Amino acid sequence: MRGKWIAGSVMTLLVGSVGILYWGNQQKDEVAKPLVVMSYASFTASWGPGPELAKRFEAKTGVPVRFVQADDAGVLLQRLKLVPADVVLGLDQSVLNGARSEMRWLPHVAKVDFPHDDLFVPIDWAPVGFVYREGELAPPSSLDDLRLERFKNQIALEDPRTSAPGFQFLSWIARGRTDVELKALIQQMHPSIQSVSPSWSQAYGLFTRGTAKLVLSYMTSPLYHQVIERDGRYRFASFPEGHAVHVEFAGILAKCARCDRAREFLQFLLLTENQKLIMEKNWMLPVVELPATEDVGPFREVMEAARYLKPKDMSTLQLSAAERERLLKLWSEASP
Amino acid sequence: MSRLSRALVFLLFLAPYVFSLIVAQGQMALPEGFLGLVQNSLIQAALSALFAVALGVSIGIGLLGLPRRLRRSTEAAVLVGSFVPSIAWVLMWMVLLPNVRGLTAIVILHAVGASGLIASAVVRKVRTRWAGSLELAMVEGAPRGLTWRLGLLPLLRSDLVTYLLTIFASSLSSFSIPLLMGGAKAWTFEIAIHQAVRVHSAWDQVAALTLWQWVTLTALLFLSRSRMPLRAGAIDHRESRAVEDYGWKPLVLLGVLPVAAVLVVLLSSALRGVQQLETAGLLIDGGELGSALLMSIFVAHFGGLLTAATALFFALSRPSETERRLLSSYVAPSAVITGLMLLLMRAESVSALADALRISVGCALVFAPVLWRMRWHVELSTLERQLEVAEIFGASAKMIVRQILWPQLRPLFYWTWGVATFWSFGDYAIGAVAASRPITLALLSRTLLESYRLEAAAILIAFGLFLGFLSYLFFSNRGERNVGRKMS
Numbered sequence: 088m089r090g091k092w093i094a095g096s097v098m099t100l101l102v103g104s105v106g107i108l109y110w111g112n113q114q115k116d117e118v119a120k121p122l123v124v125m126s127y128a129s130f131t132a133s134w135g136p137g138p139e140l141a142k143r144f145e146a147k148t149g150v151p152v153r154f155v156q157a158d159d160a161g162v163l164l165q166r167l168k169l170v171p172a173d174v175v176l177g178l179d180q181s182v183l184n185g186a187r188s189e190m191r192w193l194p195h196v197a198k199v200d201f202p203h204d205d206l207f208v209p210i211d212w213a214p215v216g217f218v219y220r221e222g223e224l225a226p227p228s229s230l231d232d233l234r235l236e237r238f239k240n241q242i243a244l245e246d247p248r249t250s251a252p253g254f255q256f257l258s259w260i261a262r263g264r265t266d267v268e269l270k271a272l273i274q275q276m277h278p279s280i281q282s283v284s285p286s287w288s289q290a291y292g293l294f295t296r297g298t299a300k301l302v303l304s305y306m307t308s309p310l311y312h313q314v315i316e317r318d319g320r321y322r323f324a325s326f327p328e329g330h331a332v333h334v335e336f337a338g339i340l341a342k343c344a345r346c347d348r349a350r351e352f353l354q355f356l357l358l359t360e361n362q363k364l365i366m367e368k369n370w371m372l373p374v375v376e377l378p379a380t381e382d383v384g385p386f387r388e389v390m391e392a393a394r395y396l397k398p399k400d401m402s403t404l405q406l407s408a409a410e411r412e413r414l415l416k417l418w419s420e421a422s423p
Numbered sequence: 424m425s426r427l428s429r430a431l432v433f434l435l436f437l438a439p440y441v442f443s444l445i446v447a448q449g450q451m452a453l454p455e456g457f458l459g460l461v462q463n464s465l466i467q468a469a470l471s472a473l474f475a476v477a478l479g480v481s482i483g484i485g486l487l488g489l490p491r492r493l494r495r496s497t498e499a500a501v502l503v504g505s506f507v508p509s510i511a512w513v514l515m516w517m518v519l520l521p522n523v524r525g526l527t528a529i530v531i532l533h534a535v536g537a538s539g540l541i542a543s544a545v546v547r548k549v550r551t552r553w554a555g556s557l558e559l560a561m562v563e564g565a566p567r568g569l570t571w572r573l574g575l576l577p578l579l580r581s582d583l584v585t586y587l588l589t590i591f592a593s594s595l596s597s598f599s600i601p602l603l604m605g606g607a608k609a610w611t612f613e614i615a616i617h618q619a620v621r622v623h624s625a626w627d628q629v630a631a632l633t634l635w636q637w638v639t640l641t642a643l644l645f646l647s648r649s650r651m652p653l654r655a656g657a658i659d660h661r662e663s664r665a666v667e668d669y670g671w672k673p674l675v676l677l678g679v680l681p682v683a684a685v686l687v688v689l690l691s692s693a694l695r696g697v698q699q700l701e702t703a704g705l706l707i708d709g710g711e712l713g714s715a716l717l718m719s720i721f722v723a724h725f726g727g728l729l730t731a732a733t734a735l736f737f738a739l740s741r742p743s744e745t746e747r748r749l750l751s752s753y754v755a756p757s758a759v760i761t762g763l764m765l766l767l768m769r770a771e772s773v774s775a776l777a778d779a780l781r782i783s784v785g786c787a788l789v790f791a792p793v794l795w796r797m798r799w800h801v802e803l804s805t806l807e808r809q810l811e812v813a814e815i816f817g818a819s820a821k822m823i824v825r826q827i828l829w830p831q832l833r834p835l836f837y838w839t840w841g842v843a844t845f846w847s848f849g850d851y852a853i854g855a856v857a858a859s860r861p862i863t864l865a866l867l868s869r870t871l872l873e874s875y876r877l878e879a880a881a882i883l884i885a886f887g888l889f890l891g892f893l894s895y896l897f898f899s900n901r902g903e904r905n906v907g908r909k910m911s
Contacts, residue, residue: 128861129873133711134703155859162759162856164624165446169766170859185624240521246602248618282517285602285617288869289510292877296692298517311875315702370875415622416455419610 121151122348125167126176128156129369136368143364144355150348164189173343174352176210178336179251180404181258181411183207191341197353201374202401207336208353211362211371213305214330214396215255217242218323223300226324230260230272238279243290243299246283247418252333253287256303257414258406259331266417273421283422305333306393307370313385314367323389330396334404335371425740425820432737432750436792439756442764443633447626453635454615454628464611467526467601468594471533475590476583478534479541482678484571486546488670498546499896501539501678502842503888506849507685509599511884512536515681515688516604528604533594535681540842541586542678544797547838548582549575550666552805557665567669575669582801585751589796592640592754612636616757633756641752689881696878703876705867712867714775719848719863719887722779724894726786727844731836733791734799738832739824744804751800753792761785762856778858785853790843802835841898845891849884 122144124137131137131154141152155172157163164182167175167190178186186192192206201209217233219226224241227233233242245253261269281299284290294302301324309321337356339349355361359381362373366386372393377383383390398404406414454460486498512532520528549557553575560570576583598613612632619628690696697706705712737750755761765781806827813823851865861867864887868880 127873128855128866128870131860132703132870132874133705134874156855156861158759158855162620162763165620165763166766166856169763189624248614248622249602281521282603285599288872288877289513289599289603291875292510292872293514293517295875295877296514296518298514298521308875315875316698411622 120344121153122174122345122352123153123155123172124174124176124352125155125157125163125170125172127158130154130177131156134368136365139364139368140356140361143361144352147355148348148351150345152352167340171342171344172340173345173349174337174339176335176337176356178207178338179255180334180336181251181254181406183336183405184408186338193339193341193343193346193349195339195353196350197357199357199374200376202334202398202404203336204401207338208357209334209374210337210356211365211369212332212334212374212398213307213371214393215252215259215303215305215333216324216326216330217301218294218304218308218321219301220320221322222320226322227301227326228324229326229328233279234272234275235279238301240278240281241300242276242279243281243293243302244283245287245290245303246285248415249285250287250290252303252305252331253283254411254414255331255333257418261414261417269417270421273418277422305370306330306396307372307386307389310385310389311370325392332396332398332404333371334374334398428736428740429742429746432733432740435733436750436753436755436788439761439764439788440633440637442767443626443630443756443760446763447630450627451631451634452625452627453631454619454625456610460610460612460615464595467529467533467597467611468591470526470530471537471594471597472587472590474530475534475537476541476586478538478677479586480545480576480579480583481674482538482542483545483549484671485674485677486542486670487549487666488668488672489675490667494546495896495900497675497679498543499892499899500682501675502543502845502895503892504536504539504678504682504685506845506888506891507536507682507689508849508884509536509597509603511685511689511881513600513603515685518688519684524604526605529597529601532600532604533590533597536600537590537593539678539682540797541590543842544582544586545579547798548579551834553578554666557669561665561668567671570669585796585801588640588644588751589793591643592796593793595636595640596754596757613757617759620757620759629757629760633760637752637754637756640754641749644748644752686885689885692878693882696876696880696882699871699876699879700882703871703874703879705879715862715864715867718775718779719865720890722782722786722850722854722863723844723847723891725779726783726790726847726850727840727842727894727898729783729787730791730794730843730847731840733787734795734839735832735836737795738799738803739828741810741820742803747800747803750792751796753796755789755792758785758789758852759856761788762853765853765857775862778854778860778862781857782850782854782863783847785857786843786847786850789853790846794839794842798835798838799832802832806831837898837901841895844894844898848887848891848894 126137129135137154141154145151155170157166157175157177163175164186187206194205195208197208199208201212203209217227224237227235227238232238244256247254247257260272264272282290282293284293287304290302291304293299306323309323312318312321337353339346339353343349356365357375359375359377362375363377363381363383365371366373366383372390377390482501486494486501489497512535516528516532556574557570560574565574595611596613597611598617601611602614616629616632619625619632700706742750762785765785809827810823813827818826849865851869854863854866855869858866861870864883868883871880871883
């Protein structure tokens, strides 16, 4: 009897939940048609910049913004073919060529003093390099240092086949090197590599858990620990030879339902106060100059340090599909 | 009617393949280095399967040696290992054995991850099918080792082949463990599919790879089964003392210790995790966390129910041996393809309900064939004789379902519901593609992981595992309780 009662309750709960969810859905459908923005989950999360940006945009224009999460770039492009959206936010430079060839985009009207083209607007960026904890090891000061004995089994990398920062690392070390030199560098780095993770989050997890002492990450990563965790041990190892950069772009889909509002939204993203919000909640650097009077705390120091690493133009940011293919092949051949 | 039912089930499972072919516009192309890929994948999957089955059977023997109550909870605890996310296994490995990498690490991690499920299946099989034979062996004074070597293991041969194929299939589609443990040279089907989708958008390669994977498994299953008679004793759900005597308790440690180690690693920084949840604002306003919790419970139980119902629906439609084998050989294509295909279900809707339903259906598509292969196929084959006799004596189709099939398949239905619910609690692969926002605990933990908050993600993962554990215990007990009542 008790078993039947429990089974009945479970079924009632399931059916009830469907009913409640359906009712909630009906209620939502009655609200005004929103601007649909597709972006990655940590941008749209409640602790990310997405919800606050949506609130500000609605207050300014009266148009609600609905964020829809996207997986990484390759899946995002397929998802866009199935799911209606007006704006895509978070495409990094390595997928722009693919995005251009697979989808149709509308030109934007945003003005920004940062490399861009007529289809994609940069929204944030950060140099990519190695993060360590002070006191655990003497940091590297160049790519060549990564081959040193003292880094043996200490570096957590991301796989360039599956991760954007991983690919940016590969294109960074390929810069100015012949194929033979690149292969030799990768092979000489083998003993230092502790792990090659499929994603940034996994590599960073291995680092924060202490199984790796150096991780390929962003120049802004130490800021998270400093600001949120009040932990000042995290540092970015600056290389005088320069760094890879990660730039995130936004674009307007040609099949947009609210195209004018989408254009407005891209301009809105570049306003100083919104760039500041993105910087503080997405842990990336702004693509516009924030006034010197603006209080940005420890971000100011990183912004100053990153100034000379800013990309010069779009051509230095992007690689052709063939070049990308060639680098990935070299990586596979030379890797441990 | 039953033919139509079976056709519907096959259509449902074929949908992701048809979808990938449509996206590929009917084109297929093999990636460069395909032979190396096949070689790497097959070696890694075969070794993982062999080791997983050996470990699973050993743990199963250990579980059989425990008294009933302790066995139930220990079985569920051992099963936890099959649901722990791979990153937790990798972290544990890197803490305990930082210098052991490559094929050895991949095989061991696959095996410890899968062994709990095999152990659970072995325990159930021996208890419900061979308890009588063990009583006889006890009366005859047969020693434990000899009974297993000459008696039970040969009798379990067809089940062991099934488990081998199940783990083989899941190892073929493994992703994070080969990449993290095997380094950049790691090259498996799932990695190749991932690369084709995410890096190159080469859907012609995706279609070819998924189809090749499926055809390989189908061929293996048909070849192995044609030489393997299915054997089973009569179903007997009495608790037999002989079963306990022929188990060997210490072997349980092989299953319990790795699970304990992985849970310790997962929760070793729980305090920091709570702080991270707080800084993410998830503890200040509990709404998001609460809604993710409720949604997880709904998605997991509904996904579990759909999985169990699909298997039961197919079983009650009286499939032929070939049809049963076909479903056993089915491997759901990559979660990316299944997730994208599910977007065809009201793609424009971003409501939580639509997201939840998509994830639940996706879980059923992925889990139903795995669990069918593991237990339903063999179980149904062993009932064939009874069905034939019933038909000869003129039993109607309705009577066969009500008096023979349902009473004997009911425990399996609940077990399937429990296992699939446990699995669905942890799904983020399908949800990341099919859902429009992080509506479940698993998706929320993935988002936290992408926002520097590993420890907070670990807490949510552990909480999801705990809920899955409770659900599994509930359904598994319910299935067995019903049988006891029916039998008495």
